[in-house]
Amino acid sequence: MKNKSIRFWDSIKPREIQSTIMAAFSLISVFIMLVMGIIMYNRFLSIIREENVQNTQKLIEQTGKSLEDYLVSMRQISDALYYNTIKESEFSRDVQDIQVKMNLLYEANKDKLRSIALYNNKGALMMAEPVANQKENVDITGQEWFEQAMNKTENMHFSTPHIQNLFDDGTQHYYWVISLSRAVEITDSGVVQTGVLLVDMDFSGISWMMKQINTSNNGQYYYLCDSSGEIIYHPRQIQISEGLYKENTDVNGKYENGVYDEYFAGNSRKVVVDTISYTGWKLVGVIPYDSFTKGMLNMQYFVALLILLTFMMLMAVNRIVSVRISSPIMKLNDSVKEYEAGEKPEIYIGGSLEIRHLGYSIQKSYERIDTLMKEIVVEQNERRKSELDALQSQINPHFLYNALDSIIWMIEGERNEEASFMISQLAKLFRISLSKGRTVIPVRDELQHARSYMNIQKIRYKNTFSVDFQVDPDIEDCCTVKLILQPILENAINYGVSSMDDCGEIIVTGKRENGNIILAVEDNGLGMSGEEAALVLTDGSRVHKKGSGVGLVNVNNRIKILFGKEYGLTIESEPDEGTKVSICIPEIPYTEENRKILEQGHILRGEETTGERS
Numbered sequence: 001m002k003n004k005s006i007r008f009w010d011s012i013k014p015r016e017i018q019s020t021i022m023a024a025f026s027l028i029s030v031f032i033m034l035v036m037g038i039i040m041y042n043r044f045l046s047i048i049r050e051e052n053v054q055n056t057q058k059l060i061e062q063t064g065k066s067l068e069d070y071l072v073s074m075r076q077i078s079d080a081l082y083y084n085t086i087k088e089s090e091f092s093r094d095v096q097d098i099q100v101k102m103n104l105l106y107e108a109n110k111d112k113l114r115s116i117a118l119y120n121n122k123g124a125l126m127m128a129e130p131v132a133n134q135k136e137n138v139d140i141t142g143q144e145w146f147e148q149a150m151n152k153t154e155n156m157h158f159s160t161p162h163i164q165n166l167f168d169d170g171t172q173h174y175y176w177v178i179s180l181s182r183a184v185e186i187t188d189s190g191v192v193q194t195g196v197l198l199v200d201m202d203f204s205g206i207s208w209m210m211k212q213i214n215t216s217n218n219g220q221y222y223y224l225c226d227s228s229g230e231i232i233y234h235p236r237q238i239q240i241s242e243g244l245y246k247e248n249t250d251v252n253g254k255y256e257n258g259v260y261d262e263y264f265a266g267n268s269r270k271v272v273v274d275t276i277s278y279t280g281w282k283l284v285g286v287i288p289y290d291s292f293t294k295g296m297l298n299m300q301y302f303v304a305l306l307i308l309l310t311f312m313m314l315m316a317v318n319r320i321v322s323v324r325i326s327s328p329i330m331k332l333n334d335s336v337k338e339y340e341a342g343e344k345p346e347i348y349i350g351g352s353l354e355i356r357h358l359g360y361s362i363q364k365s366y367e368r369i370d371t372l373m374k375e376i377v378v379e380q381n382e383r384r385k386s387e388l389d390a391l392q393s394q395i396n397p398h399f400l401y402n403a404l405d406s407i408i409w410m411i412e413g414e415r416n417e418e419a420s421f422m423i424s425q426l427a428k429l430f431r432i433s434l435s436k437g438r439t440v441i442p443v444r445d446e447l448q449h450a451r452s453y454m455n456i457q458k459i460r461y462k463n464t465f466s467v468d469f470q471v472d473p474d475i476e477d478c479c480t481v482k483l484i485l486q487p488i489l490e491n492a493i494n495y496g497v498s499s500m501d502d503c504g505e506i507i508v509t510g511k512r513e514n515g516n517i518i519l520a521v522e523d524n525g526l527g528m529s530g531e532e533a534a535l536v537l538t539d540g541s542r543v544h545k546k547g548s549g550v551g552l553v554n555v556n557n558r559i560k561i562l563f564g565k566e567y568g569l570t571i572e573s574e575p576d577e578g579t580k581v582s583i584c585i586p587e588i589p590y591t592e593e594n595r596k597i598l599e600q601g602h603i604l605r606g607e608e609t610t611g612e613r614s
Contacts, residue, residue, distance in 0.1 A: 001111050009133075015137050026314075029314040036307070037307045040303055048292055049292045052271065056220070056287060059213055059222075060222065060274045060283050061273055061274060063209060063222070063283060066209055066262075067276050068277050070206065070276070071158065071180075073112065075110065075156060077105060078156065078197060080105060081102060081197065082182070084101075085098055085101045086098065086381055087185055090188075090190075091186055093125070098325075103130075104604075113201060116128065117127060117129075118184075118186075118195060119195055119198065120195045121150070124140075126195065138166055140164065144159060145159050150194070150196065151185045152183075153194065154183075155279065158179060158180055159178055159180075159229045161177070161233070162177065163177075164177045164200055170363070177200045177201060178206065179201075182197050205467070206224070206232070210233045218291040219288045221286055222235075223284050224282070225252065226282070227254065228253060248574070255273040260272075267289070267290075269286055269289055270289070270369060272284055290301040305518075400468070407422050418459060421455070421459075422455075440482070442477055443477070443519075445470065446484065446485055447471060449485070450489060453486050454467045457489075464497075464498075465498075466505050467508070471510035472510055474512065479585075479595065479598060480585055484559065485519065485583075488555065488569075489506065489521055492521055495525065497525040498525075500514065505523065507520075509522070515587055517585050517586070518582055518584055520581065523579055523580075524577075526576065526578075527575045527576055528573045532573075534571075535555060537556050538567075552571070555566045555569060559583065569583055
């Protein structure tokens with residue numbers, strides 16, 4: 001049997017081992033090259049996509065600015081005619097002067113205008129430029145632009161494109177216009193009445209701007225619609241009107257400014273939206289996803305060539321590496337032969353001297369790593385306990401000084417009952433503060449500490465604010481870090497209700513929520529802006545002008561150190577409305593075993609706790 005084994009190992013040639021290693025390396029190299037090629041191609045595609053979207057955004061912003069300038073000029077024409085002429089004139093007396101000024105304004109802007117008209121509140125034409133005959137049987141009061149102007153007299157109203165159907169200039173031409181209408185005050189024979197000033201803009205100016213940007217041949221296009229999805233301009237407007245093409249205007253018209261991904265009519269695409277001021281119109285750029293791959297043929301060739309060259313280089317490297325690897329493997333073959341002869345039983349740990357040394361090194365390394373990991377765990381636990389103790393010890397003595405001063409003042413004023421009550425509350429407060437050196441206490445004790453603190457503060461502030469504790473009794477037998485409510489209550493007094501006259505209110509709530517305990521302190525005081533609220537927990541370097549000095553950053557850090565980074569404080573605040581600070585901690589029953597586990601630096605989850613929940 002032993003001779004057969006020797007013959008088997010003798011039959012293995014170095015070339016066979018080398019070829020096997022080279023084949024394996026080649027397969028790995030091919031796989032790596034394919035993965036790298038796909039990643040590189042996707043990366044280039046992503047860069048092109050981002051550049052395309054950015055270019056589209058810039059083009060839309062520039063076009064939107066041009067459209068806004070065009071519409072602003074129309075608005076300025078309407079303002080000039082109304083405020084400088086119509087509003088300041090007596091119609092029955094100055095009709096000729098109004099007509100002249102309207103004519104001058106029209107002549108100065110006739111390249112943009114189709115007509116200017118003034119109607120009274122009954123839809124009767126009072127004057128128009130250019131002078132033309134109004135068509136018969138035209139229901140002015142039923143026109144959309146007239147109704148909008150009369151219903152919302154304080155606004156200007158831009159219509160969607162429509163054929164101008166009011167005047168007959170004798171040319172039998174039909175003009176597409178956008179109507180700008182507004183309610184105006186007309187003084188006629190001393191009587192002020194409401195009328196409607198209509199400025200019909202030539203739609204060809206807007207159409208020209210849109211055609212200028214719709215020159216791409218890769219499927220990308222731009223269109224204009226209002227916020228309700230009504231199309232103002234679309235390069236395929238005729239196909240849409242005939243039902244041959246669909247556009248997602250109902251959704252796109254409601255988008256805010258930005259870039260969106262959507263799937264419409266069986267195609268994925270990016271949509272870039274910009275809002276035109278004064279009108280609420282949406283300038284929309286549509287980029288189909290397949291447009292990104294057009295023009296990528298040269299890039300595909302480049303990536304393929306790069307992969308081929310890299311593969312050839314790796315094949316040469318694989319040849320060299322396989323030869324170097326096959327040498328120690330053949331040494332392993334020799335060691336196996338020696339093992340079969342009974343000479344070196346040490347083969348079980350690696351065979352050849354080189355591999356055996358590597359095995360010993362790895363074994364020793366793992367043993368050393370295991371020892372170091374245990375040391376690191378102990379060191380980290382000690383560090384967490386030290387950090388928690390350091391944070392816990394940041395107690396400002398000013399509260400004690402102020403409380404003792406108040407007691408002395410009460411005794412000197414012979415207010416013995418109040419002094420006795422304050423001393424008893426102070427004793428309870430410090431009994432819980434000390435807690436026999438413990439960091440973790442029941443929620444019940446933390447609430448008692450908060451009540452004692454607030455009883456002292458109410459006496460100091462002469463009951464200028466009220467305090468209400470609304471806590472679910474079921475959570476009182478759960479674990480918490482001690483002294484987390486007092487700094488929050490102190491901030492609520494100093495920064496919230498201390499400056500209010502007998503109307504300050506502080507509410508402390510506690511409840512279970514999704515396996516957690518939520519303790520909250522809410523006041524109806526001065527509040528703060530969202531920016532200030534965001535800095536409270538992130539800017540630990542801010543100087544506390546008053547308060548405990550421990551601050552909410554301290555409380556937040558203590559909770560995270562003990563229970564984990566997913567727990568801590570959240571702040572909600574509105575100026576002149578008040579502030580709400582919420583504490584989120586896991587729901588862990590208070591048992592001696594759980595307390596010791598937490599204080600030893602181990603983070604517990606709800607399913608890992610011991611003891612029955614209350």
